[in-house]
Amino acid sequence: MILFQENDIKIERLEIREINLPLVHFFETSFGRIERRRILLTKVFCDGAVGYGECTTGEAPLFSHETIDTAWIIIKGILSPIAIGRDWTSPSEIGQWFKPIRGHQMARASVENACWDLTARVKNIPLYELLDGTLKEIPCGVSIGIQDTPEQLLGKIRTEIEAGYRRIKIKIKPGWDFDIIKQIRQHYPDILLSVDANSAYTLADINLLKSFDKFNLLMIEQPLGYDDIIDHSYLQKKITTAICLDEPITSLDKARKAIEMKSCRIINIKLGRVSGFSEAVKIHNYCYEHNIPVWCGGMLESGIGRSHNIALSTLPGFSLPGDVSASKRYFKEDIIEPPVTVNNEGFINVPQVTGTGYEPKEDYIERITVRKEVFSV
Ligand code: OSB
Ligand code: MG
Numbered sequence: 001m002i003l004f005q006e007n008d009i010k011i012e013r014l015e016i017r018e019i020n021l022p023l024v025h026f027f028e029t030s031f032g033r034i035e036r037r038r039i040l041l042t043k044v045f046c047d048g049a050v051g052y053g054e055c056t057t058g059e060a061p062l063f064s065h066e067t068i069d070t071a072w073i074i075i076k077g078i079l080s081p082i083a084i085g086r087d088w089t090s091p092s093e094i095g096q097w098f099k100p101i102r103g104h105q106m107a108r109a110s111v112e113n114a115c116w117d118l119t120a121r122v123k124n125i126p127l128y129e130l131l132d133g134t135l136k137e138i139p140c141g142v143s144i145g146i147q148d149t150p151e152q153l154l155g156k157i158r159t160e161i162e163a164g165y166r167r168i169k170i171k172i173k174p175g176w177d178f179d180i181i182k183q184i185r186q187h188y189p190d191i192l193l194s195v196d197a198n199s200a201y202t203l204a205d206i207n208l209l210k211s212f213d214k215f216n217l218l219m220i221e222q223p224l225g226y227d228d229i230i231d232h233s234y235l236q237k238k239i240t241t242a243i244c245l246d247e248p249i250t251s252l253d254k255a256r257k258a259i260e261m262k263s264c265r266i267i268n269i270k271l272g273r274v275s276g277f278s279e280a281v282k283i284h285n286y287c288y289e290h291n292i293p294v295w296c297g298g299m300l301e302s303g304i305g306r307s308h309n310i311a312l313s314t315l316p317g318f319s320l321p322g323d324v325s326a327s328k329r330y331f332k333e334d335i336i337e338p339p340v341t342v343n344n345e346g347f348i349n350v351p352q353v354t355g356t357g358y359e360p361k362e363d364y365i366e367r368i369t370v371r372k373e374v375f376s377v
Contacts, residue, residue: 008087009046009087009088009115009118009119009122010046010085010086010087010088011044011045011046011083011084011085011086011115011118012045012046012047012084012085012376012377013044013045013084013374013375013376014042014043014044014045014075014080014083014084014111014114014374014375014376015042015043015044015045015372015373015374015375016040016041016042016043016072016075016076016372016373016375017040017041017043017365017369017370017371017372017373018038018039018040018041018068018072018369018370018371018372019038019039019041019302019335019365019368019369019370020036020037020038020039020368020370021036021037021039021302021331021335021368022035022036022037022331022332023035023036023037023300023330023331024328024329024330024331024332026145027145027300028145028146028147028171029145029146029171029173029196029198030146030171030172030173030197030198030199030200031062031063031198032060032062033145033146034058034059034300037059037300037302038059038068038370039054039055039068039301039302040054040055040057040068040071040072040075040110041053041054041055041110041302041304041365042054042055042075042110042111042113042114043114044111044114044115044117044118046118046122049118049121049122050118050121051114051115051116051117051118051119051120051121052114052117052304052360053109053110053111053112053113053114053115053117053304053308054110054113054272054301054302054304054305054308055068055071055075055106055107055109055110055272056106056109056110056270056271056272056273056299056301056305057070057071057106057107057272057299058299063198063226063247063299064105064106064226064247064250064273065103066103066104066105066106066107070104070107071104071106071107071110074101074104074107075107075110075111076373076375078101078104079098079101079107079108079111080111080375082097082098083097083111083115084375084376084377085377088115088119090119091112091115091116091119091130091277091278092277092278092281094111094112094115094116094276094278095108095112095275095276095277095278095279096278098111098112098275105250105251105272105273105274105275105276106272106273106275108275108276109271109272109274109275109276109277110272111276112275112276112277112278113271113276113277113308116130116131116276116277116308117308117355117356120354120355120356121354121355124354125354126311126350126351126352126353126354126355126356126357127307127308127311127355127356128310128311128314128350131277131281131311131312131314131315132281132315133311133312133313133314133315133350134314134315134316135313135314135315135316135318135350136314136349136350136352137347137348137349137350138310138313138314138318138322138324138347138348138350139166139167139320139321139322139346139347140165140166140167140321140322140324140325140326140342140346140347140348141165141166141167141168141169141192141194141295141320141321141322141323141325141346142160142165142167142168142169142323142325142329143169143170143171143196143298143323143325144156144157144160144168144169144170144171145171146170146171146172146173146176150179150180150183153170153180153184154183154184154187157170157184157187157188161188161191163326163342163344163346164342164343164344164345164346165321165325165342165346166192166321166346167191167192167193167194167218167320167321168184168188168191168192168193168194169193169194169195169196169221169323170184170193170194170195170196171195171196171197171198172195172196172197172200173197173198173200174200174201174205177195177197177208177212178208178211178212181193181195181212181215181217182215185215185216192218192321193215193216193217193218194217194218194219194220194221194244195212195217195219195220195221196220196221196222196246197220197221197222197223198221198222198226198246198247199222199223199224199225199226199228199247200223201223201224202224202225202231203224203231203234203235205223206235206238209223209235209239210238210239212239212241213239213240213241215241217241218242218320219241219242219243219244219265219266220239220241220242220243220244221243221244221245221246221268222244222245222246222247222248223235223243225248226247226248227247227248228248229245229248229254229257229258229261229263230261230263232245232258232263232264233261233262233263236262236263236264236265237262242264242265242266243263243264243265243266244264244265244266244267244268245258245263245264245266245267245268246268246270246273246297247273249267249268249269249273249274249283250273250274250275251274251275251279251283252279252282252283252286255267255283255286255287256286259286259287259290259292264292265292265293266292266293266294266295266320267283267287267292267293267294268294268295268296268297268323269283269284269294269295269296269297269312269318270296270297270298270299271296271305271308271309271312272299272305273297273299277308277312280312281312281315284312284315284317284318285317287317288315288316288317293317293319293320294317294318294319294320295313295318295319295320295321295322295323296309296312296313296318296322296323296324297322297323298322298323298324298325300330302331302334302335302336303327303334303335303336303339303340303358303360304335304336304358304360306324306327306334306336306340306358307336307340307356307357307358308356309322309324310324310340310348310350310356311350311356314350321346324340324348325340325342326339326340326341326342327339327340327341328341333364335360335361335364335365335368336358336359336360336361337358337359337361338358339358340358
């Protein structure tokens with residue numbers, strides 16, 4: 001049954017809600033430790049069909065300037081009035097609606113991605129097909145936070161390797177770096193190993209960063225300033241380890257400049273950080289043409305954001321294992337059914353069904369909702 005004409009899809013109603021989910025284990029980066037997640041979910045409605053999005057910002061402005069509370073205000077006061085009632089033929093148009101807005105990428109992504117989700121459901125096709133994805137299975141890595149002791153970290157690495165994960169990434173910061181990486185390499189000389197500093201160093205640390213070259217790391221992610229591509233360009237010339245940029249890659253334009261300046265050899269694409277699927281696809285395409293491998297980053301998403309990361313990871317340039325891993329690593333009970341699982345070879349099999357293949361559990365979501373608002377024309 002054809003429910004919609006090609007250009008009939010539009011947001012009749014937009015709902016935002018905040019849910020609260022405890023993590024099964026704390027997650028610590030160079031900017032701090034968290035034990036639970038406040039998550040903003042978006043839901044868009046069109047003629048009985050629904051699409052879901054997730055805003056991937058943290059609670060405090062530590063990864064980027066956005067917070068869950070700023071996103072709430074921006075969606076309510078700025079994005080909803082622009083988006084509600086406006087129809088689209090292809091969801092790739094939606095990124096353009098929000099182009100005049102400076103910043104607030106994660107708020108924008110949560111609305112745009114819900115529209116992609118809705119479009120896939122209305123057209124009755126898998127979301128990954130709507131994105132022109134091709135991969136049927138996604139190689140998975142894990143991001144392991146800073147632990148209380150090196151023994152705890154080694155225990156976690158063992159667990160993840162035994163589970164089949166294809167790449168281990170650890171968080172580093174001054175004082176939790178060289179000796180830790182050395183110990184890991186003593187136990188696991190050959191695994192694919194990356195480190196992520198979340199901007200914890202400066203060029204004054206260049207000798208330390210250079211000393212990591214002996215560990216044969218797959219990459220060092222975001223060693224320097226969160227908005228920097230200039231110092232990274234200098235550093236990349238001085239070290240043999242590939243630099244991967246995360247935080248500063250907020251748009252295609254930033255990716256192009258970083259690649260032209262040789263500030264990195266690998267790029268981490270995060271849907272929220274780049275403002276949603278349309279920009280993420282553009283960055284992917286640009287990197288693919290320029291032989292820059294990409295992988296899909298994570299922001300400790302609930303199942304809704306995670307299912308979108310899976311769809312994005314089907315694009316052919318996602319040649320390195322991403323930070324997209326099983327629901328159970330994060331939450332006792334995820335908000336989708338089925339939860340995301342990873343097979344013992346370290347792959348996620350991409351569901352070959354309409355939408356994402358992971359259905360939000362409405363009753364459960366309602367029970368853990370802290371606040372909710374609905375906007376319509
Ligand atoms: O830098 O990739 C990062 C989580 C929160 C903020 C920033 C980062 C991360 C992760 C976790 O590394 C990746 C995940 O497992 O979702
Ligand atoms: Mg990172």
